[in-house]
Amino acid sequence: MESISDFxxxxxxxxxxxxxxxxxxxxxxxxxxxxxxxxxxxxxxIMVAGYGLLIFGRSWLPWLIVAVMSILCAIIFAxxxxxxxxxxxxxxxxxxxxxxxxxxSTLLQNIALLFISPRPRAPRLPSIFVKSVEVVGIRVxxxxxxxxxxxxxxxxxxxxxxxxxxxGLSLRAAADDFTMTRLVGVNANKVIATAFAISGLxxxxxxxxxxxxxxxxxxxxxxxxxxxxxxxxVVGGLSSIKGAVLGGYILxxxxxxxxxxxxxxxxxYRDAIMFAIVIVMLLVRPEGLIRPAFSRETx
Amino acid sequence: xxxxxxSKLNVFYGANHAVRDLDxxxxxxxxxxxxxxxxxxxxxxxxxxxxxxxxxxxxxxxDGRNITGMAPEDVLKLGIAPVMEGRRIFQSLTxxxxxxxxxxxxxxxxxxxxxxxxxxxxxxxxxxxxxRPAGNLSGGQQQMVAVARAxxxxxxxxxxxxxxxxxxxxxxxxxxxxxxxxxxxxxxxLLVEQNVRMTLNIADRAYLLNLGRVEFSGTPDQIRAEADxxxxxxxxxxxxxxxxxxxxxx
Numbered sequence: 001m002e003s004i005s006d007f008x009x010x011x012x013x014x015x016x017x018x019x020x021x022x023x024x025x026x027x028x029x030x031x032x033x034x035x036x037x038x039x040x041x042x043x044x045x046i047m048v049a050g051y052g053l054l055i056f057g058r059s060w061l062p063w064l065i066v067a068v069m070s071i072l073c074a075i076i077f078a079x080x081x082x083x084x085x086x087x088x089x090x091x092x093x094x095x096x097x098x099x100x101x102x103x104x105s106t107l108l109q110n111i112a113l114l115f116i117s118p119r120p121r122a123p124r125l126p127s128i129f130v131k132s133v134e135v136v137g138i139r140v141x142x143x144x145x146x147x148x149x150x151x152x153x154x155x156x157x158x159x160x161x162x163x164x165x166x167x168g169l170s171l172r173a174a175a176d177d178f179t180m181t182r183l184v185g186v187n188a189n190k191v192i193a194t195a196f197a198i199s200g201l202x203x204x205x206x207x208x209x210x211x212x213x214x215x216x217x218x219x220x221x222x223x224x225x226x227x228x229x230x231x232x233x234v235v236g237g238l239s240s241i242k243g244a245v246l247g248g249y250i251l252x253x254x255x256x257x258x259x260x261x262x263x264x265x266x267x268x269y270r271d272a273i274m275f276a277i278v279i280v281m282l283l284v285r286p287e288g289l290i291r292p293a294f295s296r297e298t299x
Numbered sequence: 300x301x302x303x304x305x306s307k308l309n310v311f312y313g314a315n316h317a318v319r320d321l322d323x324x325x326x327x328x329x330x331x332x333x334x335x336x337x338x339x340x341x342x343x344x345x346x347x348x349x350x351x352x353x354x355x356x357x358x359x360x361x362d363g364r365n366i367t368g369m370a371p372e373d374v375l376k377l378g379i380a381p382v383m384e385g386r387r388i389f390q391s392l393t394x395x396x397x398x399x400x401x402x403x404x405x406x407x408x409x410x411x412x413x414x415x416x417x418x419x420x421x422x423x424x425x426x427x428x429x430x431r432p433a434g435n436l437s438g439g440q441q442q443m444v445a446v447a448r449a450x451x452x453x454x455x456x457x458x459x460x461x462x463x464x465x466x467x468x469x470x471x472x473x474x475x476x477x478x479x480x481x482x483x484x485x486x487x488x489l490l491v492e493q494n495v496r497m498t499l500n501i502a503d504r505a506y507l508l509n510l511g512r513v514e515f516s517g518t519p520d521q522i523r524a525e526a527d528x529x530x531x532x533x534x535x536x537x538x539x540x541x542x543x544x545x546x547x548x549x
Contacts, residue, residue, distance in 0.1 A: 163396075166399065166400075168405060169392065169396050169400055172389070172391065172392055173389040173392055173400050174391065176390055176391050177389060180387040180389070183375070183381055183387075183450070184375070184403050184404075184448070185365070185375040185452065186534075205375070232413075254496070
């Protein structure tokens, strides 16, 4: 390590990327927890929000409004997915649900391909996405600091929601024992819809920073985030919210760490090295870093 | 006053005729036992009352209202709360959160707070373990959580399915004492049990089921007098079930 400055830069980048990965993983885990569905169409929610940025961004509206509208689009699509595609297969096998999610993913990608463009498009982005600031001699990207702050605020807000509100409690209860949650009088469909809405909200927030970082949106833009989210949640433990967050941050530190310290000529193999580390972690702890505290009883 | 009655109830699981022409009634403030061997149709009867199983024919009438085939959440809102076999508490939620979930249908926050306080006084263990994950509690304590959770919706009838299953004999005695206490609070209880001796000790009346039919019904004394029935169907009345319960309804 060259200096304190490098280290702080590394820390800020890792925490910001890790925070985004954590939000991505949470979006998967919150739905998986109550419905045993690994929603691979989650990446397309990020795509939807990305195209929202592109389309609404052409108007005169201030960017913040555009961002909020894009997040709303992701939430609406998440709810729509649940109602149209997943509700009919709710009692089907996990495999059926998984294949359904692939179908939804492919369908949405192709719609974007046909009706918008197969080529990358650059949405209007505010200048903070490229600016840096210098604080006591250390240069950090503003967008990193914002991403870091937004992800932490979102994580805390979600935690409060899950602990304090009756809807949040119902979500956690449903992940424990879905049938019993219905038997205490909770509307099952409402709980699942809430999980999808949260998933869409998280995808929307992630999309702002993901698209902001790469500067463009294209039909396959959601593939990498959903892969990262899946790996992070598997590393952390698929049935645990804490696990998803931990897995996200670990993956963030790994990605940025390898990028920073790998020699130039090895950097091309960065992803391969990262996956190798993930495989070793899973060999040591196949159930993920955070085991479910109580074994889920199958009913 | 008859609070709940079943008339000519028939339930099928596929070709299996699980409950046959069953008539049953519960007066307000009574503890009614539903006893019989495994597979006699006890749990199925309870599930049909709570709306988890749809009967093929017959009626479930609660407080003068036909509730046959109603969804479980609607039955609950009318005032019938189940305490399921195997306790079915939310293990990763704290004891307090379990209680709040029991009141998921209650909009009045003051009422919820007041009820939590009330049941914490009746079951001191709940207060002691209030912020602990409910899954860390012992079987008997979890049963307390399950009962208190059911009470949180302020039901008029409590349906209890095998509350003694899988618990040590001493704890079983505690649970039955608790059920008797509930009656003194004005609760009406339908108690599904394999533990016949203990059930007859606290019940006002009981129904003995065999192969989906009511074989005999009456007061505990009348049932005890039918010693043959006890020997034939109940194996002399165990005091406890030794093994941990499978979570499926029998």
